[in-house]
Amino acid sequence: xxxxxxxxxxxQHLIRSxxxxxxxxxxxxxxxxxxxxxxxxxxxxxxxxxDVVLMDVRMPVMDGITATSRLLQHHDKLKIIVLTTFDLxxxxxxxxxxxxxxxxxxxxxxxxxxxxxxxxxxxxxxxAPSTTKRLLEHFVRPKRGKLSAExxxxxxxxxxxxxxxxxxxEAMAAGLSNAEIAxxxxxxxxxIKTHVGKVLTxxxxxxxxxxxxxxxxxxIV
Numbered sequence: 001x002x003x004x005x006x007x008x009x010x011x012q013h014l015i016r017s018x019x020x021x022x023x024x025x026x027x028x029x030x031x032x033x034x035x036x037x038x039x040x041x042x043x044x045x046x047x048x049x050x051d052v053v054l055m056d057v058r059m060p061v062m063d064g065i066t067a068t069s070r071l072l073q074h075h076d077k078l079k080i081i082v083l084t085t086f087d088l089x090x091x092x093x094x095x096x097x098x099x100x101x102x103x104x105x106x107x108x109x110x111x112x113x114x115x116x117x118x119x120x121x122x123x124x125x126x127x128a129p130s131t132t133k134r135l136l137e138h139f140v141r142p143k144r145g146k147l148s149a150e151x152x153x154x155x156x157x158x159x160x161x162x163x164x165x166x167x168x169x170e171a172m173a174a175g176l177s178n179a180e181i182a183x184x185x186x187x188x189x190x191x192i193k194t195h196v197g198k199v200l201t202x203x204x205x206x207x208x209x210x211x212x213x214x215x216x217x218x219x220i221v
Contacts, residue, residue: 001028003027003028003029003030004028004029004030004051004052004117004118004121005030005031005032005049005050005051005052006023006029006030006031006032006050006051006052006053006054006117007031007032007033007034007035007041007044007046007047007050007052007053007054008020008023008031008033008034008035008053008054009034009035009036009037009038009040009041009047009053009054009055009056009059009064009067010034010036010054010056010059010083011036011037011056011058011059011060012056013036015056015106016034016036019031019054019113020034022110022113022114023114023117026114028118029114029117029118032046032047032049032050033045033046033047033050034046035047036059037059037060037061037062037067038055038059038061038062038063038064038066038067038070039061039062039067040061041053041055041062041067041071042062042067042070042071047071048071048074048075048078050078051078051079051121052078052079052080052081052117052120052121053071053078053079053080053081054081054083054117055067055068055080055081055082055083055095055100056082056083057082057083057084057095064082064095065094065095065098066098068080068082068095068098068099068100069098069099072098072099076099079101079120079121080095080099080100080101081100081101081102081103081104081116081117081120082095082096082100082102082103082104083103083104083105083106084103084104084105084106085105085106093213096209096210096213097210097213099206099210100209101120101206101207101209102116102120102209104116123207124177124178124208152218154214154217154218155218157202157203157204157214158203158214158215158218158220160202161199161202161203164185164195165195165198165199165202166220167185168181168185168192168195168196168199169199169211169212169215169220169221170215170220170221171184172196172199172208172211172212172215173212173215173216173221174221178192178193178196196208199211
């Protein structure tokens with residue numbers, strides 16, 4: 001089996017080295033390259049050729065938000081995980097809007113980081129109740145003053161969901177995996193995957209994270 005290729009973009013050499021050693025300690029993961037800022041990441045063939053990119057938010061020359069947006073404009077198959085420091089990087093959510101598949105705290109346990117890389121690679125998103133959900137609750141503010149779906153495309157998209165699809169979205173926002181949602185509703189995981197796919201399509205969301213962000217912003221969770 002081919003290993004998952006990972007690129008690391010961070011302006012601190014010590015962090016890049018530590019992450020590289022951790023990732024390469026797994027047989028199914030391989031670090032293809034590193035960059036010290038967003039501009040270097042855009043110019044790096046190793047970053048472009050990676051499956052998953054770990055992207056710091058605060059960097060000189062070009063920040064992680066801008067780099068995420070520009071990378072995905074030309075390499076939409078890339079999966080990007082933003083690394084952030086809680087209470088400091090309040091603009092980490094902007095990186096999610098730019099297309100990142102999730103974000104983790106820099107002090108997350110090593111096993112959580114490794115698991116996140118694998119999850120994102122396999123099409124899931126990094127939504128853990130102890131990290132992403134807390135950050136969303138802290139940073140995302142529900143829209144105010146919107147009276148109806150008529151003048152709000154986000155609310156209009158939410159309105160197209162069936163009752164079950166809305167329940168699945170709420171479960172996603174609670175940080176539940178497909179298997180956990182299936183168990184909750186007493187249905188197969190395949191059925192839940194179908195519901196999740198329909199939710200993403202109707203909301204125009206790139207992945208689960210963007211769907212959950214929209215759920216928070218529209219105030220349904």
